[in-house]
Amino acid sequence: MGKSKKREQPRQRQNPTTGRPPKPPLDADTAALRDQKILPVIAALAGPEPKKRSEAAIAIANLIEDQRCRKLLLKEHIVRVIMEQTITDSNLEVVSAGWGVLRNLALEESKDFVLHLFRQDILTPVEAAIRNLVKMTESTQPSLSKLPMSHQRVVWSLTESIISILSSLASVNTDVTEAMSKVSVIPGFLFGLLELPTAPDHVKEAALLCLHTLIGEADSVVKTVADHPRWLQVLTSHINKPDSIGSTACGVMYMMTVRLPEVGVAVPDGCPSGLFILKLLDAQLDRYFSGAASNAEKLSSEAVDENERTLGLVLEFIGSIATRTYLQAEDGPIPEEDELEVFGEDDDMEDYVPEGSDEIKGNNGQDEDAQSSASSVAMGEVVDDNPMTNETHLHDDKKYGQTSTSLQSDESIAGFLINGTTPKLLSLFKKFRNSQPDPGASRRSKTAISHRLPLSIDNLILLILDDLAWTIAETPMVTKSRQEWPIHAQNIWTEIIHPVLNSNTADVNRASTIASLAWAIARTINGHVNLSGDEHKTFMALYQASTTLQPESREVSKFVHSYLKESGRELGSKCIAVLGCLARCPNQISRNRDIGAFLLMVLNNLPQTPPEDAIETSNQIFEIYADKEFDYDEPVFVQGGFLAHLQALQPKVQKLAKSIDKRKEPELRGLADEAVVNLKRFIKYKMEERQA
Numbered sequence: 269m270g271k272s273k274k275r276e277q278p279r280q281r282q283n284p285t286t287g288r289p290p291k292p293p294l295d296a297d298t299a300a301l302r303d304q305k306i307l308p309v310i311a312a313l314a315g316p317e318p319k320k321r322s323e324a325a326i327a328i329a330n331l332i333e334d335q336r337c338r339k340l341l342l343k344e345h346i347v348r349v350i351m352e353q354t355i356t357d358s359n360l361e362v363v364s365a366g367w368g369v370l371r372n373l374a375l376e377e378s379k380d381f382v383l384h385l386f387r388q389d390i391l392t393p394v395e396a397a398i399r400n401l402v403k404m405t406e407s408t409q410p411s412l413s414k415l416p417m418s419h420q421r422v423v424w425s426l427t428e429s430i431i432s433i434l435s436s437l438a439s440v441n442t443d444v445t446e447a448m449s450k451v452s453v454i455p456g457f458l459f460g461l462l463e464l465p466t467a468p469d470h471v472k473e474a475a476l477l478c479l480h481t482l483i484g485e486a487d488s489v490v491k492t493v494a495d496h497p498r499w500l501q502v503l504t505s506h507i508n509k510p511d512s513i514g515s516t517a518c519g520v521m522y523m524m525t526v527r528l529p530e531v532g533v534a535v536p537d538g539c540p541s542g543l544f545i546l547k548l549l550d551a552q553l554d555r556y557f558s559g560a561a562s563n564a565e566k567l568s569s570e571a572v573d574e575n576e577r578t579l580g581l582v583l584e585f586i587g588s589i590a591t592r593t594y595l596q597a598e599d600g601p602i603p604e605e606d607e608l609e610v611f612g613e614d615d616d617m618e619d620y621v622p623e624g625s626d627e628i629k630g631n632n633g634q635d636e637d638a639q640s641s642a643s644s645v646a647m648g649e650v651v652d653d654n655p656m657t658n659e660t661h662l663h664d665d666k667k668y669g670q671t672s673t674s675l676q677s678d679e680s681i682a683g684f685l686i687n688g689t690t691p692k693l694l695s696l697f698k699k700f701r702n703s704q705p706d707p708g709a710s711r712r713s714k715t716a717i718s719h720r721l722p723l724s725i726d727n728l729i730l731l732i733l734d735d736l737a738w739t740i741a742e743t744p745m746v747t748k749s750r751q752e753w754p755i756h757a758q759n760i761w762t763e764i765i766h767p768v769l770n771s772n773t774a775d776v777n778r779a780s781t782i783a784s785l786a787w788a789i790a791r792t793i794n795g796h797v798n799l800s801g802d803e804h805k806t807f808m809a810l811y812q813a814s815t816t817l818q819p820e821s822r823e824v825s826k827f828v829h830s831y832l833k834e835s836g837r838e839l840g841s842k843c844i845a846v847l848g849c850l851a852r853c854p855n856q857i858s859r860n861r862d863i864g865a866f867l868l869m870v871l872n873n874l875p876q877t878p879p880e881d882a883i884e885t886s887n888q889i890f891e892i893y894a895d896k897e898f899d900y901d902e903p904v905f906v907q908g909g910f911l912a913h914l915q916a917l918q919p920k921v922q923k924l925a926k927s928i929d930k931r932k933e934p935e936l937r938g939l940a941d942e943a944v945v946n947l948k949r950f951i952k953y954k955m956e957e958r959q960a
Contacts, residue, residue, distance in 0.1 A: 298336065298340070301336065301337065301340065302340050302344075305331065305337065306331075306337065306340045306341060306344060307344070309324050309327050309328055309331070310324075310328075310341075310344055310346065310349065312324035312327075313325060313328075313349060313350075313353060313354060314353065318357070318358075318359035318361065318362055319361075321354070321357065321359070321362045321365075322359065322361040322362045322364075322365045325350075325354055325362060325365030325366050325368065325369055326365045326368070328341060328346065328369050329365065329368045329369045329371075329372050332369065332372040332373055332376055333372070333376065338373070338376060338377070342373075346369070346373075347370070347373070347384075347385070347388070350366050350369050350370060351370075351388065351390075351393065353366075354366030354369070355367055355370070355393055355397070356393075360419075360422055360423075360426070361422050363397075363426065364422050364423075364425050364426035364429065367397065367426055367429040367430060367433070368425065368429050370385070370390075370429070370433060371428075371429040371432045371433055371436075374432070374433055374436035374437075375432065375436065379439070379440050382436045382437060382439070382440050383440050383441075383444070385433075385437070386437060386440065386444050386447070390433070390437070391437075391447065391448065391451055394430060394433060394434065394451070395451050395453060395454075397426070397430050398430060398453045398454065398457045399453060401423070401426065401427055401430065401457070402453070402457060402460070404423055405423070405427075405460075405461075405464060405466070405467075411466075412466055413466045420466075424467070424468055424471055427461070427467075427471055428470065428471055428474050431458070431471070431474040431475055431478050432474065434448065434454065434458075434478050434482075435474070435477060435478040435481055438478065438481040438482050438485055438486075439481055439485075442485055442486070445481075445482060445485040445486035445489070446486055446488060448482065448486065448489075449482070449486045449488040449489045449492065450488075454482075455479075455482070455489060455492055455493065455496075455499070458475040458476075458478055458479050458482075459475075459479070459493075459496075459498075459499045459502055461475045462475060462476070462502050462503075462506065463502055469511070469512075469513055472506075472513055473512055473513050473516050476506075476513065476516040476517055476519075476520050477516055479520050480516070480519050480520045480523055483520065483523045483524055483527055484523050484527065487527075487530075487531045490524070490527045490528060490530075490531045490533070491531055491533060493524065494524075494528060494533045494536075497536070500524070500536065500539070503517055503520055503521050503524070504521065504539075504540065507521055507540065507545065507548055508548065510551075510552065510555055511578060512574075512577070512578040512581055514548070514552070515549060515552055515578060515581045515582045515585060516581060516585075518545045518548050518549050518585060519581075519584070519585035519588060521539075521540060521545055522542055522545045522546075522585065522588065522589060523588075524539075525539060525540070525541070525542055525545070526542070526592055542589060542592075542681055543680070543681050543684060545589075546586070546589055546681055546684055546685070546689075547684065547688075549582050549585055549586050549589075550586070550684070550688055550689055550692070552578070552579075552582045553579075553582060553689070553692045553696075554692075556575060556578075556579050556582075557692070557695070576725065579696075579725065580725060580728060583696075583725065583728040583729065583732065584728060586685075586689060586732055587728060587731055587732040587735065589681060589685075590685060590732050590735040590736050590739070591735045593681050593682050593685070593735070593736075593739050594735040594736070594738050594739040594742065682736070682739050682740070685736050685739075686736065686740070686752070686753055686756060687752055687756075689732075690733070690736065690756045690760070691756070691759075693729045693732060693733060694759060694760065694763050694764065696725065696726075696729055697726055697729045697730075697763070697764055698763065700724065700725035700726045700729070701726050701767065701768075727777075727778060727781070729764075730764070730778070730781045730782065730785060731781060733760060733764070733785055734781055734784050734785045734788065737757070737760070737785055737788030737789050737792060738784075738788045740753055740788070740792045741788045741791045741792045753792065753793075754792075754793045754796070757789045757792055757793050757797075758793075758797065758798060760785070760789055761786070761789055761797050761798075761799075761800075762798075762800055764782075764785070765782060765785060765786050765789070765803070766799075766800040766801065766803060768782050769782065769803055769806045769807075769810075770801075770806075776839065779810060779814075779839055780838055780839045780842065783807070783810065783839055783842035783843050783846055784842055786803075786807070786842075786846045787842055787845045787846045787849065790846055790849030790850055791845075791849050794849075794852060794853075795849045795850050795851065795852040795853035796853055797850060797853065799850075799859075803850075804847055804850050804851075804859055804862060804863055805862065807843045807846050807847055807850075808843070808847065808862075808863075808866050810839070810843050811839075811840050811843035811844060811847075811870075811881075814839040814840040814843065815840060815877075815878070815881075840878065840880070840881045841880050841881055841884045844867070844870065844881060844884045844885050844888060845884060845888065847863045847866065847867065847888070848863075848867075848884075848887075848888030848889075848891060848892060850863060851863040851864065851888075851892045851900075852891070852892055852898075854898070854899050854900075855899065856900070857899065857900045857903050857904060860892070860900040860904050861900075861903075861904045861908065863892075864889075864892065864893075864904050864905070864908065864910060865908070867885050867888060867889055867892075868889075868910065868913050868914075868917075870882065870885045871885055871886065871917050871920065871921070872913075872917060872920075874917075874920040874921070874923070874924055875920070875923070875924060875927065879924055879927075879928060879936055879940060880936070882921065882924055882940075882943070883936075883939050883940055883943045886921065886943045886946065886947055887943065887946075889910075889914070889950075890946060890947075890950050893905045893910065893954070896957050896958070905954075906958070911951065911954050911955065914947065914950070914951055915951055917947075918944075918947060918948070918951070921940075921943060921944055921947055922944050924940060925937065925940035925941050925943070925944050928940050
C-alpha cells in the first residue's frame with residue numbers, strides 16, 4: 269500500500285499590498301546615490317510638517333529628470349507611496365506636488381508605465397481631484413481670483429498636472445480612452461477651463477491638447493461633444509486667436525470635423541470647414557514671418573522660444589491635415605469639381621518593472637464671480653443640452669466666411685497646401701535646417717508649457733511635405749489649383765532633398781523621410797527632376813548603408829536590433845523606388861545606365877539582398893524598360909546586355925521566392941511569386957520586342 273504524501277506546510281507570504289522590499293543595488297556609486305538622495309527624500313514624504321512634505325515631493329519631481337534617480341525611485345515603489353500618501357494629503361501644496369511627481373513619471377517613462385498607472389486605477393483619484401478643482405475654481409466665497417497668488421499658483425499647477433496625466437493616458441490605447449470617456453467629469457472639466465477668465469493660457473492650451481487626443485481616439489467622446497453645442501461654441505470662440513491657443517483650438521476643431529462623420533454624426537451647420545481651419549493656421553505662419561522680421565532684435569530669448577514653440581504647434585496641426593488628406597487619397601480620389609490630367613503615373617503589466625483672449629461674451633456686465641458661476645455647468649458633470657437653436661449658432665457665417673458646405677469649394681485643401689503653404693514651408697526649412705529639439709523643452713513642459721514637440725521644426729516640415737507629395741502621387745485626378753505642382757516639386761528637390769542628402773545624415777528616421785519624399789516627388793512628375801548633382805549616386809550609397817545598419821553598442825535590447833533591421837529594410841526599398849523613378853527621365857541616358865547597372869547588382873547579390881529590396885528592384889526594372897521606344901532602351905538595355913543578365917538571374921529570384929515561408933509571411937511570398945512570374949514574362953516580351 270502506497271504511502272500518502274506529507275502535506276507541505278503553507279509558506280509565509282508577504283502582504284501583497286506592501287510589495288517586496290527592494291534589493292539594494294550592487295554598484296557602489298548607485299548605492300551611494302540611493303543612500304544619499306533617494307532614501308532621505310522618500311522618508312521626508314512622511315514627515316510631520318506639510319512644508320517639508322511638499323518640498324520632498326518637489327525634489328522627487330526634479331530627480332525624475334535624471335534617469336538613474338528615476339529608476340531608483342521606481343524600485344523604491346515611489347508610485348505606491350505617492351498614490352497612498354501624498355495625493356491624499358490634507359495639505360493642497362503637498363497634493364499638488366504629489367500629482368506633479370506622477371505627471372513627470374508619465375512624461376519621462378514609456379507607455380508601459382502609463383498603462384501601469386491605469387491598471388492601478390489612477391482614474392479614481394483623478395476624478396476626485398477634478399471634482400475638487402471644479403469646486404475651487406467655481407467657488408464664489410471667496411472666488412479663486414481673490415485668493416493669494418501663491419494659492420492660485422498651486423491650484424493651476426495641480427490643474428495642469430491632472431491634464432498632463434489625462435493626456436498621457438489618452439495616448440496609450442483605445443481601451444484606456446474609452447474608459448476615460450466613461451468618467452463623466454473629464455470632458456466638461458476640460459471645456460469649462462476654456463471658459464474661465466481666470467485660467468492661465470498655458471492651462472487652456474493643455475486642456476485643448478488633451479481634448480485633441482481624446483477626440484482623436486475615443487468615439488464616445490466625439491459623440492459627447494456633439495451632444496453639447498455649447499462646447500463647440502467655446503471651441504470656435506478660440507480659433508481666431510493669434511497665439512498658441514488659437515492654433516491648438518484650430519487643431520481640435522479640425523479633429524472634430526473629421527471625426528464626426530466617422531462616428532455617424534452630421535457636422536453641424538455653420539461649423540468651420542477644414543479648408544477654413546487650414547487658412548487660419550496658414551495665417552499663423554504669416555504672423556510668424558512678419559513678427560520674426562520686425563522684432564528679431566527686440567524679442568527676448570524666452571519670447572523667441574515661445575514663438576518657435578507656437579510655430580511647432582501650427583506645423584503639427586497643418587501636418588495632421590496633410591496626413592488626413594493623404595489617407596483620403598489612398599482610399600480613393602479626393603472629390604473635386606474641376607478635374608484635369610494626371611501628373612506622373614497611374615500605376616497598375618500587473619506590476620511595472622522599469623527598463624535600463626477672446627472669451628465667450630455671454631455674461632457682459634457681470635463681475636468675475638458671476639462669470640465664474642456662469643461657467644459651472646461646463647465645469648461639472650456631463651448633462652444634456654438643448655438642441656442648437658437659431659440663436660446659438662456656432663458663429664456668424666459672414667464673420668468666418670466658411671461653412672461646412674465649403675468642402676465643395678473650387679479650392680481644395682490639397683490645392684491650398686500646394687500653392688499656399690508649400691512656399692512658406694520651404695522658407696521655414698531654410699531657417700530651421702538641422703535644428704535640434706530644445707533640450708529644456710521637457711523641463712519647461714512640466715511647469716509652464718503643456719506640450720513637448722517630439723520633432724525639430726525641420727523634421728516636422730519634412731513630414732508635412734512627404735504627406736502632401738504622396739497625396740498628389742496617390743490621387744488619380746488633379747485640379748486646376750495643382751497645375752503649379754511641378755514647379756513646387758522641383759523647388760522641394762533643390763532646396764530640401766539635395767541639401768539633406770549632402771549633409772550625410774546619420775539619422776535613420778530622417779534619411780527614411782527624405783527617401784520617401786524624394787520617391788513621391790519623382791513619381792508625381794514622372795522622374796523629370798533636374799538634379800543639382802549626382803543625387804542618384806547618393807541614393808545608391810544610402811541604400812548600401814541601409815543594408816549594414818548596426819547599433820553603436822552591443823548592449824542594446826532586442827527591440828533596438830529589430831527596429832534597426834526594419835528601418836534598414838524600409839529605407840532600402842525607398843531608395844530603390846527613388847532610383848527607379850529617376851531612371852525614367854528622358855534625355856538622361858548616362859543617369860539611366862548608372863541606375864540600371866546598380867539595380868542589376870542588387871539582384872545579383874541575392875541571397876544577401878533582402879527579399880523586399882529584390883522584389884522592388886524587379887518591379888522597377890520592369891517599369892523602366894517597359895518600352896523599346898524609350899530613348900535609353902537601346903543604348904542601355906540592349907547594348908548593355910541587360911536581357912542576358914536577367915536570364916542569368918532567374919534562378920536566384922526563383923530560389924528567393926521558395927525561401928519565403930508562405931505560412932509566416934504570406935503577403936511577402938505572394939509578392940515574390942508574382943515577381944518570378946513577371947520576370948519570366950518580361951524576358952519573353954523583351955525578346956519578342958526586338959524580333960518584331
